[in-house]
Amino acid sequence: MSYLNTPELPEVKRKVLNSALYLFVEQGFFKTSIPDLVKHSGVSTGSIYHSFKDKQDIAESLMQALLEQIEREQTQILEQHKTSWDRFYALSEWLMLTAQRHPHVTQFVLHARHKEFMPDLLPICSSKPFTTLRNTIQQGMDEGVIIQMDLMVAAACTYGGVLRLIQLSLDNMLERPLMSYLDEITQASWRSVAT
Numbered sequence: 001m002s003y004l005n006t007p008e009l010p011e012v013k014r015k016v017l018n019s020a021l022y023l024f025v026e027q028g029f030f031k032t033s034i035p036d037l038v039k040h041s042g043v044s045t046g047s048i049y050h051s052f053k054d055k056q057d058i059a060e061s062l063m064q065a066l067l068e069q070i071e072r073e074q075t076q077i078l079e080q081h082k083t084s085w086d087r088f089y090a091l092s093e094w095l096m097l098t099a100q101r102h103p104h105v106t107q108f109v110l111h112a113r114h115k116e117f118m119p120d121l122l123p124i125c126s127s128k129p130f131t132t133l134r135n136t137i138q139q140g141m142d143e144g145v146i147i148q149m150d151l152m153v154a155a156a157c158t159y160g161g162v163l164r165l166i167q168l169s170l171d172n173m174l175e176r177p178l179m180s181y182l183d184e185i186t187q188a189s190w191r192s193v194a195t
Contacts, residue, residue, distance in 0.1 A: 003102045004065050006072075013051050015041040017062045025104045029059060029117040059117055066109055070129045073098075078132070084140030085190060091136060092162045092186050093179075099166040100178050106166060133159050137193070146193045157192045161185050 002018040009017070019041035023032040034055065038045050052058045077094055081087045099106040114121050124130065134155045140146030146154060165185055169178040 003105045004069060006065070006069060009065060010051070012043055012047050013061070015043050016048055016051065016058060017065055019043075020058050020062050021066075021104050021108055024059065024062070024112065025107045029055070029112070056117060060121070062108070063114070063118065063121065066105060067127055067129060070109070071132070074129060074132045078136075084136055084143055084145055087136040087139070088158060088190065089186050091133060092159070092189075093182055095159075095162055096166060096178050096182055099169060103170055107170060110163070110167075140193070145195055147195050149193070154193050158189045161189045 002014070003021065004014050004017050006014075016037060019037050020032070023036055023040055027036070032055070034045060034048060037043070037048060037058070041048075048058075052061060073094065074091065077090045078087060081090050109124060114124065134151055137146060137154045137158055138151055141148055141151075141154070162185055165174070165178065165181050168174050174181070
């Protein structure tokens with residue numbers, strides 16, 4: 001199931017990027033060739049090189065497209081929820097649902113060794129989607145419902161447990177379906193920082 005589905009992304013690019021997402025996770029960036037992308041995407045070599053300079057450009061375009069789509073999804077969530085708890089819960093649910101429905105997205109964004117093939121990429125935790133997660137926790141501090149503490153510590157206490165369960169799910173280490181842990185992990189995480 002493809003994750004990138006934005007209408008402003010031309011069909012050829014969308015096909016190549018969705019194939020790259022799958023192949024980069026399954027085979028690794030260095031073991032994925034342009035012929036692999038041609039075979040998987042159904043897009044000709046010429047069309048790939050017309051749309052992208054090289055494989056690194058594909059990887060950089062993929063990361064940019066993923067982060068932009070993630071930002072749009074987060075914005076929709078934030079518009080629907082006003083309190084910091086509601087936002088934290090909804091964002092945690094969204095993280096878990098995305099990992100369940102689109103595991104390659106989670107694996108590529110969180111676990112690929114980006115610096116090996118995109119050396120100029122800033123650390124993923126400094127990207128807008130991760131800033132948004134931290135901002136929901138800062139909002140809780142500003143509202144007085146979260147203890148005043150270092151923001152990175154508070155974010156690690158809240159989203160860290162959610163992200164760890166996602167990793168355990170991707171590694172097939174959980175005894176139950178991932179979503180069955182949502183209430184327990186969000187409540188336990190929130191209690192660790194709540195006033």
